[in-house]
Amino acid sequence: MIRTEEMLLNVGPQHPSTHGVFRLVVKVDGEIIKEATPVIGYLHRGTEKLAEDLQYTQIIPYTDRMDYLSAMTNNYVICHAVETLMDLEVPERAEYLRVIAMELGRIASHLVWYGTYLMDIGTTSPFLYAFREREMIINLLNELCGARLTFNYMRIGGVKWDAPDGWIDKVRDFIPYMREQVKGYHELVTGNEIFLNRVKGVGQYTQEEAIQYSLSGANLRCTGIPYDLRKEQPYSIYDRFDFHVPVGETGDAWSRYLCRMSEMEESLKILEQAVDQFPEGGKTMGKVPRIIKPPKGEVYVRIESPRGEIGCYIASDGKKTPYRLKFRRPSFYNLQILPKLLEGENMANLIAILGGVDIVLGEVDG
Amino acid sequence: MKWMNELLASEPASSNLFTFILITMPLLSIVLGFVTYAILAERKVLGYMQLRYGPNRTGGRFGLLQTVADVLKLLIKEDTRPKQADRALFWLAPVIAFVPSFMVLAAIPFTESILFADFGVGLLYFIAISGISTLGMLTAGWASNNKYALMGGMRSAAQMISYEIPLLMSLIGVVLFAGSLNLVEIVEQQQYVPYILLQPIGFIIFFISATAELNRIPFDLPEAESELIAGYHVEYSGFRFAFFMLSEYVYLFAMSALITVLFLGGWNPIPGLGFIPDFIWFGIKFSIVVYVFMWIRATWPRLRADQLMEFGWKILLPAAMANIFLSAILKELFF
Amino acid sequence: MTEENENKPQQNEDISSKSEEAKPKEHENQKQAPTNQEDAPTAESDEINQSSDRPPKADSSETTSKSEKPKRPRKKRTKKDQPPEKQEPSPNQPLLDHYVKMIKNSLGDDSIEEAFVNRSSKELPTITATPKSYFSIAKLLRDHEELQFQFLSDLHGIDYESHMEIYVYLYSMTKKQSVALKVKLDRDNPVIPSLVPLWKGANWPENEAYDLLGITFEDHPDLKRIMLGEDWEGYPLRKDYEPYDVEV
Numbered sequence: 001m002i003r004t005e006e007m008l009l010n011v012g013p014q015h016p017s018t019h020g021v022f023r024l025v026v027k028v029d030g031e032i033i034k035e036a037t038p039v040i041g042y043l044h045r046g047t048e049k050l051a052e053d054l055q056y057t058q059i060i061p062y063t064d065r066m067d068y069l070s071a072m073t074n075n076y077v078i079c080h081a082v083e084t085l086m087d088l089e090v091p092e093r094a095e096y097l098r099v100i101a102m103e104l105g106r107i108a109s110h111l112v113w114y115g116t117y118l119m120d121i122g123t124t125s126p127f128l129y130a131f132r133e134r135e136m137i138i139n140l141l142n143e144l145c146g147a148r149l150t151f152n153y154m155r156i157g158g159v160k161w162d163a164p165d166g167w168i169d170k171v172r173d174f175i176p177y178m179r180e181q182v183k184g185y186h187e188l189v190t191g192n193e194i195f196l197n198r199v200k201g202v203g204q205y206t207q208e209e210a211i212q213y214s215l216s217g218a219n220l221r222c223t224g225i226p227y228d229l230r231k232e233q234p235y236s237i238y239d240r241f242d243f244h245v246p247v248g249e250t251g252d253a254w255s256r257y258l259c260r261m262s263e264m265e266e267s268l269k270i271l272e273q274a275v276d277q278f279p280e281g282g283k284t285m286g287k288v289p290r291i292i293k294p295p296k297g298e299v300y301v302r303i304e305s306p307r308g309e310i311g312c313y314i315a316s317d318g319k320k321t322p323y324r325l326k327f328r329r330p331s332f333y334n335l336q337i338l339p340k341l342l343e344g345e346n347m348a349n350l351i352a353i354l355g356g357v358d359i360v361l362g363e364v365d366g
Numbered sequence: 367m368k369w370m371n372e373l374l375a376s377e378p379a380s381s382n383l384f385t386f387i388l389i390t391m392p393l394l395s396i397v398l399g400f401v402t403y404a405i406l407a408e409r410k411v412l413g414y415m416q417l418r419y420g421p422n423r424t425g426g427r428f429g430l431l432q433t434v435a436d437v438l439k440l441l442i443k444e445d446t447r448p449k450q451a452d453r454a455l456f457w458l459a460p461v462i463a464f465v466p467s468f469m470v471l472a473a474i475p476f477t478e479s480i481l482f483a484d485f486g487v488g489l490l491y492f493i494a495i496s497g498i499s500t501l502g503m504l505t506a507g508w509a510s511n512n513k514y515a516l517m518g519g520m521r522s523a524a525q526m527i528s529y530e531i532p533l534l535m536s537l538i539g540v541v542l543f544a545g546s547l548n549l550v551e552i553v554e555q556q557q558y559v560p561y562i563l564l565q566p567i568g569f570i571i572f573f574i575s576a577t578a579e580l581n582r583i584p585f586d587l588p589e590a591e592s593e594l595i596a597g598y599h600v601e602y603s604g605f606r607f608a609f610f611m612l613s614e615y616v617y618l619f620a621m622s623a624l625i626t627v628l629f630l631g632g633w634n635p636i637p638g639l640g641f642i643p644d645f646i647w648f649g650i651k652f653s654i655v656v657y658v659f660m661w662i663r664a665t666w667p668r669l670r671a672d673q674l675m676e677f678g679w680k681i682l683l684p685a686a687m688a689n690i691f692l693s694a695i696l697k698e699l700f701f
Numbered sequence: 702m703t704e705e706n707e708n709k710p711q712q713n714e715d716i717s718s719k720s721e722e723a724k725p726k727e728h729e730n731q732k733q734a735p736t737n738q739e740d741a742p743t744a745e746s747d748e749i750n751q752s753s754d755r756p757p758k759a760d761s762s763e764t765t766s767k768s769e770k771p772k773r774p775r776k777k778r779t780k781k782d783q784p785p786e787k788q789e790p791s792p793n794q795p796l797l798d799h800y801v802k803m804i805k806n807s808l809g810d811d812s813i814e815e816a817f818v819n820r821s822s823k824e825l826p827t828i829t830a831t832p833k834s835y836f837s838i839a840k841l842l843r844d845h846e847e848l849q850f851q852f853l854s855d856l857h858g859i860d861y862e863s864h865m866e867i868y869v870y871l872y873s874m875t876k877k878q879s880v881a882l883k884v885k886l887d888r889d890n891p892v893i894p895s896l897v898p899l900w901k902g903a904n905w906p907e908n909e910a911y912d913l914l915g916i917t918f919e920d921h922p923d924l925k926r927i928m929l930g931e932d933w934e935g936y937p938l939r940k941d942y943e944p945y946d947v948e949v
Binding site for chain 2: 007016030031118122123125127128132189192194195197198346347348351
């Protein structure tokens with residue numbers, strides 16, 4: 001009788017496929033995972049604590065650093081929370097700029113996911129193709145706000161800068177180009193037999209489990225629940241656009257892949273309409289008091305970020321700084337299901353599952 | 367090269383040793399030169415396939431000295447060894463992996479005149495010796511005392527065992543047709559029709575197994591970067607790592623040369639183009655094979671360990687066996 | 702070293718003075734709270750919302766005046782405007798009444814501490830449970846056929862110096878309605894049943910509340926300090942927390 005021994009393996013905090021400082025303590029029997037324990041907190045910066053001493057406008061740059069792949073949505077959620085609490089009206093032009101920026105950010109975020117996910121699976125080329133397009137989006141956003149990653153673009157009651165001349169046309173030109181590229185991505189990867197073998201049936205869960213674990217975004221939609229806050233509880237001006245919510249059927253890594261890919265196309269649809277409806281002229285900042293002091297009370301808003309449902313809770317005591325600020329960070333919630341998914345899988349699937357959940361560690365750790 | 371055979375059969379003497387060293391030096395420098403520029407070529411090819419330039423600073427516009435600089439860096443780097451590593455095996459592993467890779471080169475005929483050891487069982491020798499390298503990887507994985515390395519070593523052992531068999535079996539068709547295990551004779555048999563046309567199934571199986579033997583994408587599981595970080599050589603640095611790297615590329619050289627010899631007709635020209643010297647023909651065919659290896663690397667994702675095993679045992683092996691029967695029948699009927 | 706030592710006591714003073722400042726205001730909050738049920742305080746707060754829109758208008762017209770001046774009329778105006786404007790009941794008031802009825806029917810009248818529509822948070826029905834009934838209300842909200850709040854969107858704790866609070870945001874995917882469930886805890890001994898048996902997604906958020914606020918969740922399968930580590934001293938999100946680094 002051969003004596004076998006379970007091995008304790010530390011995946012991370014430095015590991016090429018954990019996408020940041022994330023540690024997974026894995027008990028393996030050979031290559032089969034018996035138990036996986038996620039360890040997080042390596043990137044915890046205490047945003048919520050810091051925010052207690054910051055004025056509302058000063059908090060916005062901190063949100064950039066949470067989900068650094070789609071900083072625009074993070075910008076939006078805090079602005080939206082304060083605006084809801086203060087009952088501020090945002091000018092139409094600003095809303096359109098916000099939506100365009102957010103949807104561009106969503107595409108850019110999904111592109112990073114697409115690239116890195118395939119890199120995890122083992123193919124290197126799609127990563128660079130995805131980054132070519134992401135670079136273009138980032139350049140567009142750079143023109144809009146002067147930053148490439150941490151945009152700090154939105155303000156309570158509007159946006160910081162108006163779009164530069166000809167910017168909207170650049171976005172308009174980008175849309176058909178991007179459509180072609182998405183087709184190209186499908187040609188490059190989607191039909192690949194090895195890829196299909198790697199993702200089909202991997203990390204599968206049911207609708208009930210997805211809801212039980214508070215999953216959101218593509219992680220929830222891949223099971224077939226058409227839950228997208230842009231449709232479910234339209235915020236901003238999303239009720240003006242015609243788009244549909246892509247859902248998967250099987251709830252495995254493959255359906256998550258397909259969901260995210262079609263989400264990019266849907267975002268392009270929204271962009272197209274937003275660019276067409278973009279108002280001529282108009283202000284980009286609403287009427288906002290010089291010092292933002294929301295009234296006493298509390299507010300919780302949630303919006304759809306590329307990773308899922310991002311929420312912002314503010315308890316205000318009528319001062320310049322929030323009494324309590326809390327972000328509902330989708331990656332944090334989505335990651336909880338990981339130990340369950342990993343049980344009994346092998347090491348190669350670990351990477352395919354973890355990558356499929358699409359986490360940003362800055363967001364997980366807050 | 368009769369004199370070479372005579373020399374090999376001669377009694378050991380210090381003058382003979384000197385001649386041997388003198389003769390092998392050009393081959394070794396060719397191989398090292400190839401490795402240097404194969405790495406550069408791979409990076410360039412990958413670069414152009416992936417919308418970037420590849421090395422373009424060191425050594426002029428095309429980065430001609432990039433690999434030289436890299437190797438130099440590896441050689442002068444501090445040699446680190448994990449404290450808990452098995453000292454003797456840790457030292458031995460790169461050697462075990464490296465030496466066979468050069469040994470196999472002796473058996474490969476590049477042209478009718480440029481060959482070193484023209485012996486009867488050249489093909490068998492090649493396969494047998496190249497199998498030893500796996501031992502080096504396994505040793506490295508074990509000796510590093512690193513869990514990732516161990517997993518990489520185990521994966522490589524499993525992979526090599528399961529792919530060596532279809533690799534060898536796919537060659538039996540060629541051997542049947544040629545009626546010899548001697549590589550020179552195999553090439554001479556292909557004077558008019560290369561075996562890739564007569565043995566298409568054998569070629570495909572051989573190519574796939576060869577990719578697996580070379581640990582290249584989609585079969586790079588032993589060193590899967592995104593899973594095992596670098597697999598069996600994760601703890602190696604400096605010139606020990608350079609040895610692994612070198613043996614990997616020497617094998618690429620050897621395997622491509624072998625495919626050229628076995629399936630593409632070696633130095634035989636395409637009929638009517640005989641005025642081009644034979645070593646150029648060899649070079650062209652060889653380069654195409656190397657390019658295809660790089661191409662595949664740029665395009666495909668990695669297989670999973672269990673899928674790899676399944677593919678090896680359930681698809682490649684039966685197909686290789688069927689190919690043997692088919693070849694035997696064809697041989698009986700037509701040749 | 703000496704500098705740091707000197708700094709520390711100063712900071713302590715700062716904190717204590719801060720908390721003193723904040724405390725009375727909290728009491729105000731509490732005073733308002735019970736009356737919330739009659740809809741009046743929410744109306745009040747909403748008027749503050751609306752009025753906060755107005756002063757900037759004045760601002761823009763009186764740009765030449767000093768920055769202090771526009772503030773004062775704002776305050777006055779809000780007080781003046783309060784009585785005449787009567788707030789219409791929230792469109793979600795019937796929903797809330799329905800929820801409250803359902804809960805009271807099955808769990809008794811004393812299970813709910815208060816219930817109001819949070820008008821500043823998109824007309825969100827908000828129910829404050831008593832610590833005893835917190836778990837059973839959550840279970841009822843999830844399981845009852847007419848409620849079906851099966852999705853836990855958010856769970857976090859707040860330190861209101863006088864007490865602790867847990868805020869749970871639930872959403873019904875079938876009915877497309879949301880509700881906020883709150884519970885007030887004793888600040889010195891914040892213990893509450895865990896919601897993990899109902900929603901596995903509550904696992905990490907509860908860990909986070911435990912880690913940053915020191916709220917203990919009973920029957921939690923794996924309660925640990927998820928962000929800071931077990932050796933961290935103090936609970937950073939509590940208002941009386943002393944930061945380790947004086948400079949920050």
